[in-house]
Amino acid sequence: MSRLLRVELRRLWARQITRWACVGVLALAAISGLAVYLSAPPPSAQEVANAQEMFAADQEAWETDGEQQVASCEADAEAEGRTPEEWGCDQMAPRLEYYLPPTQTFVPDATQQELMFGAEEVDADDDATAAAVEEIRGSVWNGWAGLASLDDVAVLLVLVALVVGVSFVTAEINSGSLGMWLTFEPRRQRVYWAKAAAAALGTVPLVLVGFALLVAASYAVYASFGTLGGLTGAVWLEVAAFTGRLVAAGAALAAVGVALGVLFKHAAAAVGVVGVVAWGSLVFGFGLGELQRWLPTTALTAWLQGGSVFSTERCTPSADGVFECLPVDHVVTTTQGGLTLLAVTAVLTLLAALVFRRRDVS
Amino acid sequence: MSVPGGGDLAIETRGLRKTYRSARGRSVGVEGLDLQVPVGGVHGFLGPNGSGKTTTIRMLLGLVRPDRGTATIFGHEVPRRLPEVVGRVGAIVESPKFFPAFSARRNLRLLADAIGAPTGRVDAVIDEVGLTGRSKDRYKGYSLGMKQRLAIAATLLKDPDLLIFDEPTNGLDPAGIREIRQTMRGLADQGKTVLVSSHILAEVEQIADTVSIVARGRLVAAGRVADLVGAGSAARSVRLRVAAPDLTIATSVLETGGLLVRREHDALVVDGAADAAQVNRALGERGVWVHELTPLQADLESVFLGLTAHETPGGHTHKGGRTKRGGPPPEPAHAAAQAPISEGEA
Numbered sequence: 001m002s003r004l005l006r007v008e009l010r011r012l013w014a015r016q017i018t019r020w021a022c023v024g025v026l027a028l029a030a031i032s033g034l035a036v037y038l039s040a041p042p043p044s045a046q047e048v049a050n051a052q053e054m055f056a057a058d059q060e061a062w063e064t065d066g067e068q069q070v071a072s073c074e075a076d077a078e079a080e081g082r083t084p085e086e087w088g089c090d091q092m093a094p095r096l097e098y099y100l101p102p103t104q105t106f107v108p109d110a111t112q113q114e115l116m117f118g119a120e121e122v123d124a125d126d127d128a129t130a131a132a133v134e135e136i137r138g139s140v141w142n143g144w145a146g147l148a149s150l151d152d153v154a155v156l157l158v159l160v161a162l163v164v165g166v167s168f169v170t171a172e173i174n175s176g177s178l179g180m181w182l183t184f185e186p187r188r189q190r191v192y193w194a195k196a197a198a199a200a201l202g203t204v205p206l207v208l209v210g211f212a213l214l215v216a217a218s219y220a221v222y223a224s225f226g227t228l229g230g231l232t233g234a235v236w237l238e239v240a241a242f243t244g245r246l247v248a249a250g251a252a253l254a255a256v257g258v259a260l261g262v263l264f265k266h267a268a269a270a271v272g273v274v275g276v277v278a279w280g281s282l283v284f285g286f287g288l289g290e291l292q293r294w295l296p297t298t299a300l301t302a303w304l305q306g307g308s309v310f311s312t313e314r315c316t317p318s319a320d321g322v323f324e325c326l327p328v329d330h331v332v333t334t335t336q337g338g339l340t341l342l343a344v345t346a347v348l349t350l351l352a353a354l355v356f357r358r359r360d361v362s
Numbered sequence: 363m364s365v366p367g368g369g370d371l372a373i374e375t376r377g378l379r380k381t382y383r384s385a386r387g388r389s390v391g392v393e394g395l396d397l398q399v400p401v402g403g404v405h406g407f408l409g410p411n412g413s414g415k416t417t418t419i420r421m422l423l424g425l426v427r428p429d430r431g432t433a434t435i436f437g438h439e440v441p442r443r444l445p446e447v448v449g450r451v452g453a454i455v456e457s458p459k460f461f462p463a464f465s466a467r468r469n470l471r472l473l474a475d476a477i478g479a480p481t482g483r484v485d486a487v488i489d490e491v492g493l494t495g496r497s498k499d500r501y502k503g504y505s506l507g508m509k510q511r512l513a514i515a516a517t518l519l520k521d522p523d524l525l526i527f528d529e530p531t532n533g534l535d536p537a538g539i540r541e542i543r544q545t546m547r548g549l550a551d552q553g554k555t556v557l558v559s560s561h562i563l564a565e566v567e568q569i570a571d572t573v574s575i576v577a578r579g580r581l582v583a584a585g586r587v588a589d590l591v592g593a594g595s596a597a598r599s600v601r602l603r604v605a606a607p608d609l610t611i612a613t614s615v616l617e618t619g620g621l622l623v624r625r626e627h628d629a630l631v632v633d634g635a636a637d638a639a640q641v642n643r644a645l646g647e648r649g650v651w652v653h654e655l656t657p658l659q660a661d662l663e664s665v666f667l668g669l670t671a672h673e674t675p676g677g678h679t680h681k682g683g684r685t686k687r688g689g690p691p692p693e694p695a696h697a698a699a700q701a702p703i704s705e706g707e708a
Contacts, residue, residue: 176459
């Protein structure tokens, strides 16, 4: 490790904003744990008893007129030209899980999710894409509770890394101390790369420890409720892989923060640009059609969650001349998302390095 | 400025030029500056506000990129070969700038670590500038004088051969100004070269061995202080007092003799006399008796004002290759105002 990088790392960790970021991450983990504790308790004995009572009553009624209801369903299906299975006639019998309150688990339960939200349709052009869509949607990061709720919070950690990176250089530029620094080390390329590397490396512990605390808090709460779900070694491996990708994303965004800080010179401007890009992507992204694939937000989601699904609309004229629009699912793989992030980071970093080398320092 | 025998120069610039672009056009910061700073001693870098002093210093330190011209520090071309010589240069550009939330010690430790200076050096320079008791305080709580002292401490971390101070006494109280002045003189007496830019003439005159005067980005005079002041005194001025009723007669007598006379309160100032005796003799022959006769010594300030009287601060703006005033920049007066600096004299 170069002397300059060591110095920059020491400066990064001595900065107030880095210390506040640590406090913020601790608070985030605590609030996240509290939120899980308040929102994910398993059904009480009374709720289970009530559900069982209602189930028993409906079961009794089903035994009386169930066959008649099925027959009626099958007749309706036939009238519509569908099979009874397509019409759901085989699913009409009461089942206890329909009556029990949903139980959130540390490892998201696909069955629970389907019961709550129904099965998501896949609108892919080919089998490979359809399989990829199903795999992504079936990931532990795409449920509605437990680990799946952590990935959204984890994005905050990489944003913290970005802000730390932005502030790392803009504070130096605005205080004028960069000029003093360059009178000690005038090789600007070295100075820039040391700053970018320090931001990238220095935020690794922040993101890593932050996410570990989030997972630990969530695990502890679910374990205390006895609702860990299907926690297997494979799930822990996926958590480890996610952590690795998160740390890499945090390092990249910290370097992006340094680059934006150099390019815009003011923290508010640099963070504002990131905010506008993120907001614009979320609000207007759908209108971009297939170009959504290249949005930084799509790439970050794909990289973190092991793939991302986005939809476009395909409109075709029907026989009566009216356009009929159907959704089409597309997949951005982890690798594609990672490469896009890498490309954005590399372009911004090289541009900033060039500007840093040429710009007059006041 | 000539350096007989090609003597050692700490700093040399040739045709250095820097312009700044803005919505109003192109503003010239430095216009073809030829500067020579001999090794050793204090060299005053004088000029009105906006005359290009700070821009020149920034170019020497690689903070600003010149449009044209060359600059060397101890013979090393800068900014290209600045890394080879930066260890011998300590500089404070304008006001001291450190990380506000860090203590003085932490600020210096970071700088010391960046150049590989031993930790003990930090304590030594803090002690040297008298900040030992406050070294753990945050920089943002420092007074201007303390900030200035810390900046000097930072420059000393490298134990440099050349120290560049840009307006080092701005905002300081008289005691602080004196302290900084003594520090600079002391450093020069240790054999270091001190370049101090300032627009406060009295300050520079007291400590500088040589000076360069710039105006509108160009060198207008350079040389040893004594030589410049002497050149300014070449045409003698004399202040005299006579009895009040004789003032009019004395004025008439002297003007008739081809001298320039002006009234200063109850005295007359006579310019252009060969010496005081000529004035005394002329008046005595006409029966006007002089009560007081004082030869006036030119000071650096009068030299400076004479050279820069027509210059306006803030640089000048070109549009379409012409000055805003409608003509090219004036020719520098340095050919007439330069005094030689011989090797080893400064």
